[in-house]
Amino acid sequence: MFILTTLSDLIQIxxxxxxxxxxxxxxxxxxxxxxNKVIQQVGVCxxxxxxxxxxxxxxxxGTGIVNVxxxxxxxxxxxxxxxxxxxxxxxxxxxxxxxxxxxxxxVYIPQALMPDGVRYNAAEKVWVWHTEGSELFxxxxxxxxxxxxxxxxxxxxxxxxxxxxGSMVLSGLGPVLWWEETREDIEAARQACLAGVGNGDAxxxxxx
Amino acid sequence: MKILKAQTALLTNWEVAQILKTEAAEYSGSDGxxxxxxxxxxxxxxxxxxxxxxxxxxxPFNTPTSTYTPTSVAGTASLMARLSPKYKLTKAEYIxxxxxxxxxxxxxxxxxxxxxxxxxESEQWEILDVIKEVLGQxxxxxxxxxxxxxxxxxx
Numbered sequence: 285m286f287i288l289t290t291l292s293d294l295i296q297i298x299x300x301x302x303x304x305x306x307x308x309x310x311x312x313x314x315x316x317x318x319x320n321k322v323i324q325q326v327g328v329c330x331x332x333x334x335x336x337x338x339x340x341x342x343x344x345x346g347t348g349i350v351n352v353x354x355x356x357x358x359x360x361x362x363x364x365x366x367x368x369x370x371x372x373x374x375x376x377x378x379x380x381x382x383x384x385x386x387x388x389x390x391v392y393i394p395q396a397l398m399p400d401g402v403r404y405n406a407a408e409k410v411w412v413w414h415t416e417g418s419e420l421f422x423x424x425x426x427x428x429x430x431x432x433x434x435x436x437x438x439x440x441x442x443x444x445x446x447x448x449x450g451s452m453v454l455s456g457l458g459p460v461l462w463w464e465e466t467r468e469d470i471e472a473a474r475q476a477c478l479a480g481v482g483n484g485d486a487x488x489x490x491x492x
Numbered sequence: 493m494k495i496l497k498a499q500t501a502l503l504t505n506w507e508v509a510q511i512l513k514t515e516a517a518e519y520s521g522s523d524g525x526x527x528x529x530x531x532x533x534x535x536x537x538x539x540x541x542x543x544x545x546x547x548x549x550x551x552p553f554n555t556p557t558s559t560y561t562p563t564s565v566a567g568t569a570s571l572m573a574r575l576s577p578k579y580k581l582t583k584a585e586y587i588x589x590x591x592x593x594x595x596x597x598x599x600x601x602x603x604x605x606x607x608x609x610x611x612x613e614s615e616q617w618e619i620l621d622v623i624k625e626v627l628g629q630x631x632x633x634x635x636x637x638x639x640x641x642x643x644x645x646x647x
Contacts (some may be wrong), residue, residue: 387541
């Protein structure tokens, strides 16, 4: 979900920043330029991770601004295809569910990528999964797991620069609460499996 | 700006949570290095959102019984060090095992592609046991499960 990206860039330090040490001034300048910004085909920049190297500063004529060539690594949000991520439901509409990760909210799960048997309840503005005679609700603010299927990059400033298309088809995806089991149930399943293996061996012995 | 390498490393959520804490401590001055200063506004917005996300109790590493440490995540006693001699899992799968800490077969199959083909069910349980041992036991979910049931019935 999070990666490091190595960049080089010409970083400018304003004269009023000269009171800081060079490392802090560079760090603040890099963060001002990149934090909370999307780099196309790279991801959403969180913050500077570390400085790798920098040139001598060149003072700009007339402005007093110091220009420094810096190589650095950024901490970036860029989930990989197939990654399962925890988020929560922001809002639903007749086309699908919009997800949110607090710092990033361009997640979309279209109806086609939800399980068979989901229906939109327009009165309550909520998707409902009708399965085995029960109704399960994709409530607003519910904590969900979704799988990253696709990503959309866009340089048009009127649209989100980076969107994630997710799915909730596989077992275990969707609201986390649906899939929770007690320790007892988990232990029972584990024992059943181990017992099954034991039986298998026994049968083989009989066959032999 | 020039991208020298788009992806130099993959980090787990737990590692990113530690980085954000360190960053916040530097700007607030609470790390004792006298570097206290006001963060740029865009950085502050991002740090606030990302910290909120990563401190949510829904992340397995935030549960009271979890044992995420530098050694269990990346060191010699890490999940990867424990599992890799016997089981073939990809780097991406390790990241998801660490971020989601599966406790049952459904959750394991959710993050490990073709898990049923690659591993016998008994092997899957062995892997889950190692996860539990290295990253800690998940807290008991009885109450939450009961709540979910009540919620489902209520609608």
